[in-house]
Amino acid sequence: MDEGHKAAARRFSRRSLFAATGLLGLAAVGAAGVNAAPEGVRRVLHSASFEETTPNQLGPVVQTERMYSAARGREVDVVTILPPGVPIGGLPMSLLLHGRNGNAHTAAVGGLAEVLTVAVMSRLVPPFGFIAVDGGDNYWHRQPSGDDPMAMLVDEVPGWLAARRLGGPGGKPFACTGVSMGGFGAMLYARRTTELGRPVDAIATVSAGLMTSWADMSKRHAFVDVASWAAIDPLRTIDKLGPAPMGVWCGDRDRFIEGNRQFIAQARPEVGLITPGGHTEEYWRTVTPDVVRFLAGHVR
Template identity: 50%
Template sequence: MVSRRAVLGALGALGALGAGAAGVSAALGGEEPLPPRANQAVAGGAMSTPKGGSNGFKPAVRRLLVQSERLFSAQRGKEITFLTVAPPGVETLKLPMVLLLHGLYGKAQDALVGNLPDVLVSAVAKGAVPPFGFVSVDGDNNYWHENVAGDDPMGMLLEEVPRWLADRGFSRPVACAGVSMGGFGALLYARRKLERKERIKAVAAISPGLLTSWTEMSKRKAFQDVGQWESLDPLRHPDKLKNLPVGVWVGDRDPFIEGTRKFIQTVRPEVGSVTPGGHNDEFYKTITPDVVRFLGKQLSTT
């Protein structure tokens, strides 16, 4: 049975979804900070919106439509959270949707890193980008592939998410973005879509979880063996993106900087940004305007 909760709150309430206990992090093997844990937003549970903006974007004052549901995923063999975010004042019928993938130890709501919702709403309101929304789902900790038999998050993304979106009047995913482990997953998703001859318009990887060492990757217990990791690792298959518009953003103090620099040097993406910062919301807030601009630019192309 599907349970459904529509959440319509001020953007500050959405901050509880994406930021939760902001600034709280830990480390896995000295490599990957844990994402903040999220608190569930409640209907009408408005929270104060901070004064001032980030990189010229003022916090949105109009109410944002956030819908969170619990759905059963046959591909994963379990119930998951299905979260959609749409800007206010736009037609949601066939609204282009960007798949947004969370990082290690995250949930659907954790994919909304930094001030991403604020930036999206402000950019759409100003006409800087065409209207689009985000959709995110629970993927657990398996780097968005079938690491455990019968639990296939990539299958969910490819087979179920388009149907769930269509059932709610949205478009299929037209682009994909992800943070940390989700950045790895977004690049893998783009590859899978191309292999299926279902090209998306763009892929955006924020602080992607690209490691150069199996010793470090094996600590995450997300792959059966080194061979499986190497078969899926975007670093080892740069040709699989086939001229797809790719954007990559990473901080110069990010634990994934080595692998991400190598990816940028090899793939030469449309955007390959290395700027001061780490693997945290403080850094994400500095690059989300560029991420939204990149996605908007690609979505506006025919």
Template identity: 50%
Template sequence: MDEPTGDRRRVSRRSLLIAGASGLGVAGVAVGTATGVVPFSQALQRALGVASSTPVTQLGSMRVERVYSAARGRMVNLVFLLPSKHPPRGLPMSLLLHGLHGNARSAAPSGLLRQLGSDVARKAVRPYGYVAVDGGDNYWHPVHPGDDPMAMLLEEVPQWLRARGFAGPDGQPFACAGVSMGGFGAMLYGRRRAERRQPPAAIAAVSPALITSWPEMEKRRIFTGRTDWTALDPLRHPSALNGIPTAVYCGTEDRFITGVREYITATHPAVAYTAKGRHSDTFFRTVVPSLVSFLGKHLPRTA
């Protein structure tokens, strides 16, 4: 694992401890999640932090809908990851952005739903949820005419949340998280919200796709040209998230580690965690406990 200095070193070590401790608890109950029945005594459930007043513990709940996005000109999946089957009305929500060739159903790293449900059940964090939506393979910005995923996030998602009783009276997500291309998108979303004078309370990027050279990015055929890319690239706009607590996680064998290290050096995010790992769910799942905890610490005060 990289050895950051000062505060970042302490945060990274703390994240590692959170990941290790929570991972043990989740592993112990995983065999029971298919039915919702935890196959251990209630005393052991309490030790693992997932006990409730009944022998049946609901470790999170997922809902999937299909909605029409005018911004994207198509039907999209709208996926809710909730801490329980019956969350409170007005539940704060964080966006969760998927990676390249992904979709809303695959946006969450392994274990995120269980971790959220467990942490909320044992009151390690206050209740909140995640909402994911299909954004295509365009780095969460408009590439093709009639398809604007960022407009969908900024304009339509709050309407969808409000209509379903989530995210308070305005339906505005309090945070945004993302993996890979979704990490790039989360940083861009935070910038756009800040430009509107509606900054999110927190941003979390897991292995964000921060590519350091145009020839390499050009291979993806996502941007119309170098100017389009540099206008959006978080590495070229290090002050865009000033004042917004940000967490960045990346494996040291990840192909994006060079760009992530440059971003960490330039911005000094609240959490800067690097450890051995590649660009895969094997690494992504190790940071889930820290991710859930980090966003949970930045819930609106009225939540």
């Protein structure tokens, strides 16, 4: 990231973002969200031949296709969220992991796609994008059935990105972003990529689903026993998460607040913010500008 972009990222604030949103006339788009994208925004990828996102579009370029994941043993939806009017080749990409009972189409909470678009179009941050995939409800780790969403993220998604000339060398994402259960998954992704010798440059979590007791986690039916959970629980394996700078955001009335407080106190992430709010879309909209700013600061 050059000095100009670093300076822009430092100047990026909620106030400047919301002012830019008003100037660009995107308030209505932001309120609609990705799942209700305006006409022409959502379209299906048919090839990797395009060179640039739609230059005259104000909203985010949200593209969907169906891919077969060998790691999960099924077809999954793959959603890319790109800012308009930017070159595609080598565009830095962050994984975007959805929460429990969600999917690739619900991963961009809090108007994240629109926040990114405004920030990039206003030249407040360097261009980057997000890729979301269907991960199921099992906290992004391998199940006894063989369903392995983490292997999909580590082994398959880079190839899908590279085929579209997105991401770093070999399609590597520069970051991983996750909400709720996806926050747990993002931290686990940090560990797995570190173990493979290719850690990412940043991890961002919003309302991360960090449980402080097996009694609570067991209700999710995502782990066969307490030992399998404890072996990969980020709160219990902080020393294994690797060198990636982390940003952690959580509302003070969130159901996962205790786990997030403990993580911030023990891991001492680069950003660790507890602010007013619950596990809600309303709260998430208050922090997505900070999330984009944090990620932008780690774009190379």
